[in-house]
Amino acid sequence: MKTTSSLTTIQKKIRLCQKCDLCITRKNAVPGKGNHNADVVFIGEAPGKNEDLYGEPFIGNAGKKLNDALENAGLTRSSVYITNIIKCRPPKNRIPNDIEKMMCSGYLKDELTIVNPKIICLLGNTSYYSILGGKEITKNHGKFVRKNNHLYFITFHPAAIIYNQKLEKIFKNDIKKLVEELRKLKTKP
Numbered sequence: 001m002k003t004t005s006s007l008t009t010i011q012k013k014i015r016l017c018q019k020c021d022l023c024i025t026r027k028n029a030v031p032g033k034g035n036h037n038a039d040v041v042f043i044g045e046a047p048g049k050n051e052d053l054y055g056e057p058f059i060g061n062a063g064k065k066l067n068d069a070l071e072n073a074g075l076t077r078s079s080v081y082i083t084n085i086i087k088c089r090p091p092k093n094r095i096p097n098d099i100e101k102m103m104c105s106g107y108l109k110d111e112l113t114i115v116n117p118k119i120i121c122l123l124g125n126t127s128y129y130s131i132l133g134g135k136e137i138t139k140n141h142g143k144f145v146r147k148n149n150h151l152y153f154i155t156f157h158p159a160a161i162i163y164n165q166k167l168e169k170i171f172k173n174d175i176k177k178l179v180e181e182l183r184k185l186k187t188k189p
Contacts, residue, residue: 006114007036010107014087015055019103022088028055032083032111039182041081041117042066043108044157045126046096052089057082058158065158065168066123069175081115083108085130101130112150118185120150121178124157142174144181151185153178 011031017023030047033056042058050060058066067077086096086104112120120131128134132145137156145152155174161167 007032007111010110010114014107017087017103017107020088020100022086022090022100025091026088027052029087030055030057030084030089031087031107032081033057034077034081035079036081036115038079038081038115039118039186040075040079040121040178041083041112041115041119042121042123043127043131044082044084044123046084046086046093047089048093048159049089057084061162062157062159065161065171069158069172072172073175073179075175075179081111081117083111085127095126118151119144119153119178119182121153121155123155124160126157128154141170142177151181153181 014031015029017029023029030051032041044058044062047057048060048062050063051057057063066082070077070080085108086100087107090096090100122128122131125135125137128137128140132147132152132154134140134154137154141155143154145154153174155178156167156171158171161171
């Protein structure tokens with residue numbers, strides 16, 4: 001049985017974490033947030049500026065793009081769980097290094113174990129590479145991959161849409177595809 005207190009405990013540990021040097025430069029650690037019984041977990045790269053300021057994942061411009069895509073596909077933000085590979089903002093929004101990813105990997109594993117979603121959506125190259133060892137998101141977006149008893153879905157990071165407007169329709173279509181698969185999974189006996 002999923003328990004809110006377990007995720008609450010993990011979130012407290014994340015907020016107090018000092019496992020790597022990112023604790024020196026962060027304003028706030030950013031644990032995952034959302035429905036503790038979600039069928040879908042979205043995993044991004046790392047907190048950005050707004051997330052670091054407020055301690056909440058995907059609340060900046062990329063979060064708005066994600067919210068739009070969710071609503072467009074018939075989901076609400078409150079129905080999903082949203083987290084990142086690492087829980088603290090890297091200086092100047094650089095890509096997280098291997099040590100930082102390793103130090104946060106236990107938190108992510110614990111979040112996924114507790115929420116136990118039907119689908120794990122990997123947002124962008126960093127989460128795709130970190131979890132599945134994948135590359136070339138432009139060739140692999142919109143695909144499902146089964147690994148270690150989990151079903152993963154690969155798509156762009158919503159921040160990519162900010163820099164390349166042509167990706168917005170593709171991203172929204174990917175999220176619709178994810179929701180269609182989720183509906184199929186829910187109707188299977």
